[in-house]
Amino acid sequence: MTVRTEAAAADRVLDTLTRSEAERVARRRRRTFWVWTTRAGVLGLFLGLWQWGVDARLIDPFFFSQPSAIGGFLTDEIRDGSIWPHVFVTLSETLVGFAIGAAAGVAAGIVRMQFPFAADVSNPFLTILNVLPRVALAPMFIIWFGVGEGSKVALAVSLVFFILMLNTEAGIRSLDRELILTMRALGATDRQLFWKVMLPGAVPAIFGGMRLGVVYALLAVVVGEMISARMGLGQRISFYAASFRAEGVLGTILVLAMIGLMLNFVVVRAESMLLKWKGDAA
Template identity: 35%
Template sequence: MKNQTRLHFGLYHAVIVGGLFALWQVLSSRGLISPFFFGEPAHIFGVIGRWFTSGEIYIHLLVTLAETLFAFAIGAILGMVLGLWLALSPFWSRLFEPYIKAANAMPRVIFAPIFAIWFGLGIWSKVALGVTLVLFVVFFNVYQGVREVSPTLIANARMLGASKKHMLRYVYLPSAASWVFSSLHNAIGLAFVGAVIGEYLGSSRGVGHLILQAESVFDVNTVFAGIIVLSAFALTLDAVMTRIERKVLVWSPNHGTSSQA
């Protein structure tokens, strides 16, 4: 049943996406929209095919993947640690609250040039930008998830003699797990965005660098080719995160429902 449902939705998606590209191709080939500004799917997929057959794209994808994973891992770990610490420490939470809100309100993209000066044009300036995007998303979800734990559950665990270590492992973390994974889905996308924006603003490798090169010579087909590759890449990362979530949250009441979807 699950496989049939997935197959049906896969067919629906194929029809929708295929129909959109077919309409785009017809409009472009007949001059109803300008190929110079909107490109043509036939040429766009020709660029993608050339990238993969020649192997040109692989080094750029590898660089973007490395930047994304480093930013995601560092930002997620920092966000979870800070979220747990402040959620369980009312004094420090109240003390640092205005600074955290001020830092979160800053448009982090403006730090990209500063990180390029500090860390150079290699991967670490992109990682630093990605970390600033990931950290706050994970932090606020973990912080809220821990604070939403049922007081009755906490009281019962303490009555049974649970230590702080046991409370953290068996009460706070499981209760906040759904919040954590909800934030991680957003975080992996933001890490990816940070990597690409950093590449776009200054780099010698990465898919963002390919798009920037194409824009400089008004090659809109290559720009759209890069966008499509990045979109497929982002969907793949999200699918990996979904599989990990299903493996970890096997005890969740919504696990079976999410698996069927």
């Protein structure tokens, strides 16, 4: 009798927990639905007011264009395929610059944390380089590396490198010192500490730097293309601005925004997959 009573009580507890979890999932889904619905409503209201302002002659389309003109511009660009070579150039330059800068930045951060003497020696030099306005130096990068892809990649690397280096160092510094001391007391070698404690513990900070770094890589590439380039979305912005085509400028900026969102989404997904893999492995 007691066994049956305990089993029934356990079933009731399990049913309660299941219902609670189902209610939480339902609430989360409802909230997500209303968040996206509100976002769409705000965007639609903004575009509607913009178009109405142009039609009512309250907004000058020469300077601000209008949603219908921007939509028509993008439709034509996509239909005839003229935008895709520029998208490919900008995206490839961004990815190469980001990859090189991120790899070098993470490596530099790890080395500096492993060798404090080298970090102390390099600190003033790296600080000076980091505070330099690299975007303002974009013309110099073009002189040094030419008008091709090299100058845009180098400019992106110069921005991403410091972001990832500093985030890597911050991630390692934030580790629990007691954990490191305990591992050392248990006989862990420096190599084991690095691979089992330091690097995994710094992963969230590293990916936080990557989310910021990929945006700055795109920014650096576009600035370089706007100054001097044969191809790329930045070059198209300069061309449309010189031609007084506001719809072309804003349409190209919209494409860049979509690329930035896509790159950020990829980094976030990579982080969530890596952290999930770490949790499963543990």
